[in-house]
Amino acid sequence: MDKQAKLLSSKLLQKHRLVEVVLNRSVLAWEEAEEGRKRSNSGAAHSHTVQVCEIVAVRKTEDEDDAQKTRKSRKEADQLHPYAFTVSYVRRTRQHQWRCADVTFHCPSQELCEQWIRVTNEQLSLLTDRPKSLLVYINPYGGKRRGKRIYEQKVAPVFRRAGISADVIVTERANHARDHLKTEANLDKYDGVVCVGGDGMFSEILHGLASRTQTDHGVDQNQPDAELVPCSLRIGIIPAGSTDCICFATVGTNDPVTSALHIIVGDSQPMDVCSVHHNDSFLRFSVSLLGYGFYGDLLTDSERKRWLGPARYDLSGVKTFLSHNYYEGTVSFLPAEDNLGSPRDKLQCRSGCRICQHKPSSNDQHGEMSDEKEKSAKGCSSGWTTIHGKFIAINAASMSCACPRSPKGLSPSAHLADGTTDLILVRKCSRLDFFKHLLRHTNKDDQFDHSFVEVHRVRKFRFQPRHHELLSLEDLSEPVQKKAFSPICSAQTTCSYSAAHSSWTCDGEILPHAAIQVSVQCQLIRLFARGIEEQQQQQFVFEDPCTLWPLEQSTN
Ligand SMILES: Nc1ncnc2c1ncn2[C@@H]1O[C@H](COP(=O)(O)OP(=O)(O)OP(=O)(O)O)[C@@H](O)[C@H]1O
Ligand SMILES: CCCCCCCCCCCCC/C=C/[C@@H](O)[C@H](CO)NC(=O)CCCCC
Numbered sequence: 001m002d003k004q005a006k007l008l009s010s011k012l013l014q015k016h017r018l019v020e021v022v023l024n025r026s027v028l029a030w031e032e033a034e035e036g037r038k039r040s041n042s043g044a045a046h047s048h049t050v051q052v053c054e055i056v057a058v059r060k061t062e063d064e065d066d067a068q069k070t071r072k073s074r075k076e077a078d079q080l081h082p083y084a085f086t087v088s089y090v091r092r093t094r095q096h097q098w099r100c101a102d103v104t105f106h107c108p109s110q111e112l113c114e115q116w117i118r119v120t121n122e123q124l125s126l127l128t129d130r131p132k133s134l135l136v137y138i139n140p141y142g143g144k145r146r147g148k149r150i151y152e153q154k155v156a157p158v159f160r161r162a163g164i165s166a167d168v169i170v171t172e173r174a175n176h177a178r179d180h181l182k183t184e185a186n187l188d189k190y191d192g193v194v195c196v197g198g199d200g201m202f203s204e205i206l207h208g209l210a211s212r213t214q215t216d217h218g219v220d221q222n223q224p225d226a227e228l229v230p231c232s233l234r235i236g237i238i239p240a241g242s243t244d245c246i247c248f249a250t251v252g253t254n255d256p257v258t259s260a261l262h263i264i265v266g267d268s269q270p271m272d273v274c275s276v277h278h279n280d281s282f283l284r285f286s287v288s289l290l291g292y293g294f295y296g297d298l299l300t301d302s303e304r305k306r307w308l309g310p311a312r313y314d315l316s317g318v319k320t321f322l323s324h325n326y327y328e329g330t331v332s333f334l335p336a337e338d339n340l341g342s343p344r345d346k347l348q349c350r351s352g353c354r355i356c357q358h359k360p361s362s363n364d365q366h367g368e369m370s371d372e373k374e375k376s377a378k379g380c381s382s383g384w385t386t387i388h389g390k391f392i393a394i395n396a397a398s399m400s401c402a403c404p405r406s407p408k409g410l411s412p413s414a415h416l417a418d419g420t421t422d423l424i425l426v427r428k429c430s431r432l433d434f435f436k437h438l439l440r441h442t443n444k445d446d447q448f449d450h451s452f453v454e455v456h457r458v459r460k461f462r463f464q465p466r467h468h469e470l471l472s473l474e475d476l477s478e479p480v481q482k483k484a485f486s487p488i489c490s491a492q493t494t495c496s497y498s499a500a501h502s503s504w505t506c507d508g509e510i511l512p513h514a515a516i517q518v519s520v521q522c523q524l525i526r527l528f529a530r531g532i533e534e535q536q537q538q539q540f541v542f543e544d545p546c547t548l549w550p551l552e553q554s555t556n
């Protein structure tokens with residue numbers, strides 16, 4: 001099929017200028033017609049192109065405001081073009097933000113106007129990746145408690161314009177969305193699930209959808225080696241939380257309208273999910289940060305300060321930094337040797353990422369090894385690597401974890417969908433050194449370029465706190481009881497403290513066990529996103545802005 005072949009071509013009026021408008025299978029384009037340019041003595045024609053896949057909707061222009069505006073200032077030529085249609089499309093503005101722009105074309109006859117609407121709609125109906133029906137969950141208490149307003153004022157109008165129907169559930173308690181998805185929701189009715197909230201709310205949606213998928217396929221997710229079935233419904237994230245790192249790292253900005261437009265155009269971004277087990281029982285899934293030590297302590301403290309909103313992280317951050325705790329334990333991991341990238345290669349995961357498209361060899365898919373191979377690997381340490389040490393932080397980042405606080409993230413070169421996680425080990429060091437390491441998360445310097453930091457790209461890892469190594473297997477099945485904090489001032493020049501153990505934060509939730517086994521499930525879910533676009537793909541538009549809507553409101 002020739003994508004360039006013209007489906008329609010007409011001379012129409014746009015803002016009193018006669019323009020040549022062309023539609024083919026991939027593009028809608030318009031530029032001032034030659035006669036118009038001659039008349040107005042303007043030089044070279046400005047041409048405009050919109051990808052058909054980025055058209056939001058086309059409709060007859062019936063809006064009274066539009067009609068009145070044009071009637072008042074009608075010139076002779078306009079009166080010859082009394083019928084109009086409006087195309088709403090995606091316009092890139094700054095820093096990965098998208099807006100919905102409108103352009104209106106006036107036609108000389110009703111037939112021509114209707115033909116344009118019909119043929120454009122026919123092309124849109126061929127875009128089968130676009131969702132028509134969505135199930136939306138809103139957390140009214142996430143972030144600055146603006147989820148409901150953000151959805152109603154910024155997102156619902158764009159969905160309506162695109163002809164998307166949405167069933168909306170405003171959650172009434174924590175885990176409402178998770179439980180509804182797990183057992184009640186009739187998922188056959190929907191083309192996707194939308195989460196309005198932060199990373200914690202996203203985690204609920206992920207758990208509901210992934211667990212439901214395993215149950216429907218008879219897969220027992222308690223088995224650490226079970227091959228999990230990918231979820232068929234995509235998830236859209238409308239950011240309305242405190243960190244929103246999953247949205248930021250998959251879209252490049254935390255902006256509700258941009259996210260809504262990625263949903264409308266039917267984008268699809270596969271994403272790795274870590275499954276976390278304690279012995280043979282499933283604990284949680286993680287897509288962003290699994291952190292022990294610094295981030296575990298920070299999150300534990302910040303949970304008590306939820307009432308402070310996003311500022312709780314700053315306060316708990318300072319407090320945790322000043323405590324300067326370290327923890328002893330053993331980390332074992334299975335390196336992703338066949339992966340194309342490495343954590344320090346400075347290759348960032350971007351839209352259409354080559355590394356995420358590379359499939360690992362069949363016997364290493366999902367990072368799985370046969371039991372025998374794995375056991376022997378552990379025994380002779382050829383596959384698994386074991387490190388014993390005292391750590392200030394152990395972080396596993398399955399994606400960059402970029403967020404407004406740290407625009408390049410915890411692991412700037414981590415990939416969204418390569419089947420690996422970046423395991424970052426920060427050993428005991430002075431407060432000043434740890435501060436320097438943290439500071440590098442906010443600037444261009446390499447946060448891994450310290451003697452006390454190492455980073456490994458892995459498919460699986462385990463952690464055993466030292467405290468537990470002396471216990472029997474039966475004891476290991478008991479939840480870890482947090483010991484009374486009993487600081488021991490170390491003999492170092494700087495004062496560090498060793499409590500018995502920390503907790504793991506798993507995408508912002510605290511895990512009940514310190515001894516965990518983690519396995520990356522390659523591309524278990526898909527988001528309505530496309531990864532961060534390279535800067536040159538952004539269009540910077542300098543001509544007259546067409547109407548951008550919904551009009552900016554101070555809801556964010
Ligand atoms: N109706 C509700 N009442 C109380 N808690 C809720 C409700 N709905 C969801 N939650 C819980 O609120 C927690 C926090 O929500 P959310 O992630 O949206 O915001 P946040 O914590 O401010 O942002 P972030 O996770 O990005 O830091 C989630 O763990 C979720 O389980
Ligand atoms: C001297 C200045 C030092 C500044 C250091 C900044 C380092 C920031 C790294 C931020 C990494 C965030 C990773 C995201 C994790 C989310 O799953 C989780 C839930 O939303 N949020 C946090 O853990 C919230 C984590 C908040 C950390 C402050």
Ligand SMILES: [Ca+2]
Nearest residue numbers: 272398415420
């Ligand atoms: Ca990954």
